[in-house]
Amino acid sequence: VKTSSLQAALVEGVLRGEPRAIARAISVVEDGSMDAAPLLGALYARTGRGLIVGVTGPPGAGKSTLVDRMAARLRKQGRTVGIVAVDPTSPFTGGAILGDRVRMQAHALDPGVFIRSMATRGHLGGLAATTGRVLTVLDAAGKEVILVETVGVGQDEVEVVGIADVSVVVLVPGLGDEIQALKAGIMEIADVFVVNKADREGVDRVVAEIESMLSLVPAEGRRPAIVTTVACEDRGVAELIDAIEAFRDEAHRSGLLVRRRRAQAGALLQRELESRLASFVRARVLTAEETEGIIDRLVGRETDPLTAVEDVVGRLGLA
Amino acid sequence: VKTSSLQAALVEGVLRGEPRAIARAISVVEDGSMDAAPLLGALYARTGRGLIVGVTGPPGAGKSTLVDRMAARLRKQGRTVGIVAVDPTSPFTGGAILGDRVRMQAHALDPGVFIRSMATRGHLGGLAATTGRVLTVLDAAGKEVILVETVGVGQDEVEVVGIADVSVVVLVPGLGDEIQALKAGIMEIADVFVVNKADREGVDRVVAEIESMLSLVPAEGRRPAIVTTVACEDRGVAELIDAIEAFRDEAHRSGLLVRRRRAQAGALLQRELESRLASFVRARVLTAEETEGIIDRLVGRETDPLTAVEDVVGRLGLA
Numbered sequence: 001v002k003t004s005s006l007q008a009a010l011v012e013g014v015l016r017g018e019p020r021a022i023a024r025a026i027s028v029v030e031d032g033s034m035d036a037a038p039l040l041g042a043l044y045a046r047t048g049r050g051l052i053v054g055v056t057g058p059p060g061a062g063k064s065t066l067v068d069r070m071a072a073r074l075r076k077q078g079r080t081v082g083i084v085a086v087d088p089t090s091p092f093t094g095g096a097i098l099g100d101r102v103r104m105q106a107h108a109l110d111p112g113v114f115i116r117s118m119a120t121r122g123h124l125g126g127l128a129a130t131t132g133r134v135l136t137v138l139d140a141a142g143k144e145v146i147l148v149e150t151v152g153v154g155q156d157e158v159e160v161v162g163i164a165d166v167s168v169v170v171l172v173p174g175l176g177d178e179i180q181a182l183k184a185g186i187m188e189i190a191d192v193f194v195v196n197k198a199d200r201e202g203v204d205r206v207v208a209e210i211e212s213m214l215s216l217v218p219a220e221g222r223r224p225a226i227v228t229t230v231a232c233e234d235r236g237v238a239e240l241i242d243a244i245e246a247f248r249d250e251a252h253r254s255g256l257l258v259r260r261r262r263a264q265a266g267a268l269l270q271r272e273l274e275s276r277l278a279s280f281v282r283a284r285v286l287t288a289e290e291t292e293g294i295i296d297r298l299v300g301r302e303t304d305p306l307t308a309v310e311d312v313v314g315r316l317g318l319a
Numbered sequence: 320v321k322t323s324s325l326q327a328a329l330v331e332g333v334l335r336g337e338p339r340a341i342a343r344a345i346s347v348v349e350d351g352s353m354d355a356a357p358l359l360g361a362l363y364a365r366t367g368r369g370l371i372v373g374v375t376g377p378p379g380a381g382k383s384t385l386v387d388r389m390a391a392r393l394r395k396q397g398r399t400v401g402i403v404a405v406d407p408t409s410p411f412t413g414g415a416i417l418g419d420r421v422r423m424q425a426h427a428l429d430p431g432v433f434i435r436s437m438a439t440r441g442h443l444g445g446l447a448a449t450t451g452r453v454l455t456v457l458d459a460a461g462k463e464v465i466l467v468e469t470v471g472v473g474q475d476e477v478e479v480v481g482i483a484d485v486s487v488v489v490l491v492p493g494l495g496d497e498i499q500a501l502k503a504g505i506m507e508i509a510d511v512f513v514v515n516k517a518d519r520e521g522v523d524r525v526v527a528e529i530e531s532m533l534s535l536v537p538a539e540g541r542r543p544a545i546v547t548t549v550a551c552e553d554r555g556v557a558e559l560i561d562a563i564e565a566f567r568d569e570a571h572r573s574g575l576l577v578r579r580r581r582a583q584a585g586a587l588l589q590r591e592l593e594s595r596l597a598s599f600v601r602a603r604v605l606t607a608e609e610t611e612g613i614i615d616r617l618v619g620r621e622t623d624p625l626t627a628v629e630d631v632v633g634r635l636g637l638a
Binding site: 037047261262268294309317 | 355356359360363364365366367451580581584585587588589591592593595596597599600601604605610613614617618620623624625626627628629631632635636637
């Protein structure tokens with residue numbers, strides 16, 4: 001895949017870590033146009049150095065504040081930081097409803113931090129595929145630590161977390177039963193647990209619950225650390241960074257990090273291939289006219305969805 | 320697609336509404352084996368009569384209790400009911416963590432209610448595709464109203480809600496700000512709003528917030544009704560059923576229901592086609608050996624994901 005001279009300039013800008021070039025490149029790779037392929041190709045060759053840290057947990061756990069403080073701490077250590085905030089959005093307006101965040105102001109004048117909010121909706125190839133592309137840009141741009149924040153525990157979020165080298169799960173005391181139940185979905189992907197808002201009542205109970213749940217899960221290597229934080233007062237944030245680095249070092253030594261990055265590459269390949277096939281179907285197989293004809297027959301119960309699909313697949317020569 | 324005589328018996332059982340046949344058929348269509356296609360083909364021809372009602376909203380809104388009471392009310396009116404409860408689950412254990420519900424007991428002896436819990440994870444073709452298949456079985460089985468309950472506001476949930484003829488969004492007073500913010504993602508898909516737990520403080524404020532948000536959205540036809548309920552005391556449930564039926568009648572008259580069902584058929588077709596292509600890729604294109612080879616080259620930065628995908632697509636003759 002060839003790059004144009006305009007793209008070559010964009011690639012150079014990203015590799016130099018210029019914020020405007022990074023923003024531009026992310027827009028190109030997010031919209032999934034033909035320009036994305038050569039750009040990603042050129043950038044991908046320069047990736048693999050950044051540490052990708054996923055931060056997830058139920059709404060109300062204080063993840064945004066925590067991520068903000070983690071970024072501040074990393075900056076004090078002289079490291080460059082990327083933040084990708086995956087926001088729940090309206091399927092109609094397409095905008096990130098949590099919008100411009102307070103954090104944006106805190107880091108606005110620091111070229112060592114690049115922040116991008118991503119809507120959870122409207123990604124043709126799926127949220128995880130798009131997030132993977134954005135991470136490629138930030139990694140190539142030399143961000144040493146990239147924090148990926150997601151809300152919730154849907155399939156999408158788990159896939160996004162699966163992109164990370166290290167997964168941090170944030171819980172808080174005092175969430176309702178049903179919300180606590182939700183955590184089970186992300187319990188087993190955690191490398192490091194955070195109990196945030198640890199100035200509230202019930203911290204010990206949450207920590208005990210996590211320990212009890214961990215005792216049920218067969219341990220592959222070391223047990224996840226449990227760190228308590230009060231992010232809004234900057235308490236425990238240094239310990240959290242330390243726990244993340246301890247995990248990363250151990251995973252590097254044991255070979256887990258290499259295995260995980262291979263698994264990530266495999267998942268990325270699968271997602272991009274499915275995304276590509278879906279685009280092909282939309283553009284070349286299920287044209288508007290053909291789709292209307294099949295819908296007529298479906299609504300009239302003259303065919304059924306799987307039979308219709310087999311017809312299409314047969315015509316493609318893939319049956 | 321031909322059905323075997325065993326399958327013909329299963330189809331007959333489903334069409335007669337026999338609970339064991341329904342359960343069996345759902346298992347077949349959920350696991351996505353080759354048996355699913357002829358079964359779904361035979362059943363799909365007998366669908367289109369049931370009214371599909373999506374019920375969604377944030378965790379803690381009391382949706383399960385509400386759905387349970389709606390089912391009881393519909394049964395009193397002599398109508399048969401299907402319930403599909405989409406539960407958040409662990410990606411590792413695969414089980415529905417909310418598990419067997421209290422509701423199961425309430426309706427266990429009533430053959431006029433069929434209840435199925437579905438895990439949100441592990442659906443090869445995606446949750447929405449699988450849910451669509453389960454609805455085909457319940458509709459063919461003659462369930463007059465099918466209630467589909469989902470938790471949360473991820474892409475999955477919005478797609479599942481998109482399967483419904485009527486979408487009900489459940490909110491409650493007193494949820495935190497971030498959880499209330501999440502509602503914006505599902506605000507615009509609501510045909511009927513419910514403010515549940517209406518015996519709590521703050522009901523008027525939630526109703527006012529919904530009205531204010533609705534005033535910002537361009538109205539296509541009638542404004543969504545807002546119903547207040549206290550599901551655990553059975554208050555407001557009859558009014559909710561009335562509001563759903565009023566919407567359905569109006570949507571039928573205006574042609575909205577027909578347009579919506581066409582859109583649903585189109586989305587179903589697209590999902591099943593993407594699911595089919597993904598299976599094809601897994602089984603025939605990205606074999607384990609080939610995948611390992613590509614991963615080696617990705618990890619070594621000798622290629623990038625999009626270039627690798629173009630190579631694969633080129634070999635398929637689809638480029």
